[in-house]
Amino acid sequence: MKVNKNSKIYIAGHLGMVGSAIHRNLISKGYTCFVLRTIDELDLTNQAAVEKFFNEEKPEYVILAAAKVGGIVANNVYRAEFIYENLMIQNNVIHAAWKHGVKKLLFLGSSCIYPKLAPQPLKEEYLLSGYLESTNEPYAIAKIAGIKMCENYYRQYGCNFISVMPTNLYGPNDNYDLEKSHVLPALIRKMHLGKCLENNDWDAIRSDLNKRPVEGVNGASEKEVILRILKKYGVELISEKTGQNTVAVTLWGTGHVFREFLHVDDMAGACAFVLENVNMDNLYKNFRVGFLNIGSGIDYTINEIAQTVKDIVNFKGEILWDINKPDGTPKKLLDSELMKKLGWDSKINLKEGINKVYTIYVGK
Numbered sequence: 001m002k003v004n005k006n007s008k009i010y011i012a013g014h015l016g017m018v019g020s021a022i023h024r025n026l027i028s029k030g031y032t033c034f035v036l037r038t039i040d041e042l043d044l045t046n047q048a049a050v051e052k053f054f055n056e057e058k059p060e061y062v063i064l065a066a067a068k069v070g071g072i073v074a075n076n077v078y079r080a081e082f083i084y085e086n087l088m089i090q091n092n093v094i095h096a097a098w099k100h101g102v103k104k105l106l107f108l109g110s111s112c113i114y115p116k117l118a119p120q121p122l123k124e125e126y127l128l129s130g131y132l133e134s135t136n137e138p139y140a141i142a143k144i145a146g147i148k149m150c151e152n153y154y155r156q157y158g159c160n161f162i163s164v165m166p167t168n169l170y171g172p173n174d175n176y177d178l179e180k181s182h183v184l185p186a187l188i189r190k191m192h193l194g195k196c197l198e199n200n201d202w203d204a205i206r207s208d209l210n211k212r213p214v215e216g217v218n219g220a221s222e223k224e225v226i227l228r229i230l231k232k233y234g235v236e237l238i239s240e241k242t243g244q245n246t247v248a249v250t251l252w253g254t255g256h257v258f259r260e261f262l263h264v265d266d267m268a269g270a271c272a273f274v275l276e277n278v279n280m281d282n283l284y285k286n287f288r289v290g291f292l293n294i295g296s297g298i299d300y301t302i303n304e305i306a307q308t309v310k311d312i313v314n315f316k317g318e319i320l321w322d323i324n325k326p327d328g329t330p331k332k333l334l335d336s337e338l339m340k341k342l343g344w345d346s347k348i349n350l351k352e353g354i355n356k357v358y359t360i361y362v363g364k
Contacts (some may be wrong), residue, residue, distance in 0.1 A: 003061065003104075003276050010035040012044060012093055017173040018108060018166075021268035022063055029272060031188050035059050045088035054096040060095050060104040063092035063271065064090070064146075068139075069110075072252065072328050074180040075136040087140035093148050104279075105161040106271055107150050109143040109291065109334050111260075111338040112136045112166060121335035124165075124289040133329040136285035141339075149316030151290030153282045162280050163291035164271060170353065171264030172360055175193045176212050178233040184261060187306055188358055190249045191313040193235045198247040198317055200240075234322075247317040253327035255303030255319075260333050262296045265344045270294045273344045287338060289311075296346045302327075306348075312354050 002311030010025065011017035014036045023034065035057050043049050044066055068078075075082060090107070097105045114122045115130030127147070132140045143165075148349040150161035154280065170184040178186060189212075196204040205226065217229040227237055234250035236278070284290055300308075304318055348356075 001344055005030045006009070006044055007031075007060045007103075008033045008035055008058070009063065010039075010057065010087075011065060013065045015065075015173070016065060016067075016069075017171055017175070018082075018267060019063070019065035019168060021264040022065060022271050025265070025268035025272050025338065026248040026275075027360070029164050034107075035308075038229060039226055044311055045085055046262060047092045050092040050096050051099075055274070058100060058356045060103050061275065062093065062102050063275070064093050064105060064107045065143040066093075067108070068323060070180040070184040071186060072135050072326065075139050076326075082140075083142050083210075086139060087145060090142065090146040092189035094161065095359050096148070097157070097161070098153050103160060104275065105150065105159070107146050107161065107163040108271070109147055109163055109165045109322060109333055110166055111167045111293070112140045112329070113144050113147065115238045116329050120331050121333040122173075122293065123335045124287075124291060124338065127291075135180070135326055135328055138297060147291050150280075154284060154290065158281075160280045162278060162283065165275055165293050166267050166270075167262050167293075167295035167332075169264045169267055171357060174264075174357070177281060178214055183259065183302065184305065184309075184354070186362060187251070187309045188313065188354070189232070190235050190251075191309050191315040192361065193230060193308075194249045194317050195245045195313055197230070197235060197237055198245045198315070200245055203268075212259035235364070238317075244316070245280050247316060247354055248320050250313070250320040250322050251302070251306060252322055253302065253323050254323050255306065256301055257327045257329065258299040258301055258331040258333065259305065260295050260297075261305070261350055261353070262294065262346060263348040265296060266296070266348050269347075270339065272342050273342075278342055284291045289338070292339055292341055292342075293334040293336045294344075295336045296350070297333075298335040298350070299331065300350070308351060309354060312351070312358055315348040 014023050037091040116133040118126045147163040150163050174185040175181045176185045176189045212217035238246040
């Protein structure tokens with residue numbers, strides 16, 4: 001089914017990291033008609049509001065990138081919110097898309113859907129073959145429900161609803177909240193603040209905290225208050241010296257677990273490719289799957305990634321590991337061979353991608 005460049009496309013979550021990247025990508029390809037709503041304009045957990053929106057706007061295509069997301073800390077602390085809000089968003093949007101005859105829907109999930117100890121690399125067929133990682137189980141269960149909802153709306157109603165499962169994403173518009181962010185943006189921010197602290201660059205520290213306050217602490221806070229909050233989140237001034245302070249950055253876990261990362265612009269390209277070239281009928285009948293893995297095909301230990309970020313940021317201090325904190329899943333490298341067979345592959349390597357992201361972060 002050819003997608004007309006003037007078709008009405010609803011991107012749920014268009015201000016988020018993934019949604020905004022997909023929006024940029026589609027604009028670059030010549031798409032012109034978008035339906036966009038902020039969270040204040042449309043509460044996707046409200047079924048009546050979603051129904052009213054679909055009835056009035058009648059989008060032809062839907063990209064469901066809206067979700068409640070976060071890193072290992074947020075997933076473990078806000079467990080009820082993660083399962084409730086994500087289930088509500090998915091149920092409302094997917095059901096309304098069926099009711100109102102949407103031609104195609106893309107549902108964005110996460111690689112955390114796979115069992116904690118599944119064989120590596122993770123193939124689509126491994127879904128529901130074992131126990132989930134406990135720290136993000138509520139989020140994973142919600143995403144699995146979304147995949148199965150799309151699959152079964154296809155099987156019962158013939159809906160062209162496809163799920164795509166990205167690996168860990170990073171890029172412009174990422175979340176750098178030290179409590180709720182994913183590992184890579186947290187690494188970038190901690191290393192950046194560590195560098196500023198070792199260089200005694202308080203203007204840069206205050207500027208960073210003004211943009212992204214931490215527990216109400218901003219650039220106007222007293223120096224001692226700032227030092228306390230930075231220490232709480234693993235950026236500690238060890239000793240003050242003329243020329244350069246000694247600073248240590250503490251990270252969760254052992255650093256030995258493996259993670260795969262994909263730049264969000266690559267993910268956006270993959271979503272555009274699926275929108276334009278892949279249909280559920282072909283996917284399900286020929287490959288017996290209802291979703292597609294999307295990854296770079298390369299993983300690294302968290303320690304290797306931390307060292308890469310350290311070098312790019314030019315942080316000179318020590319990296320410490322808090323082994324009393326959880327590591328999460330030992331390894332979760334996606335097998336993205338099916339996407340390659342269909343004609344898509346990633347382009348941005350990790351070092352190049354982190355360089356781009358850090359340049360944006362510091363406003364260069």
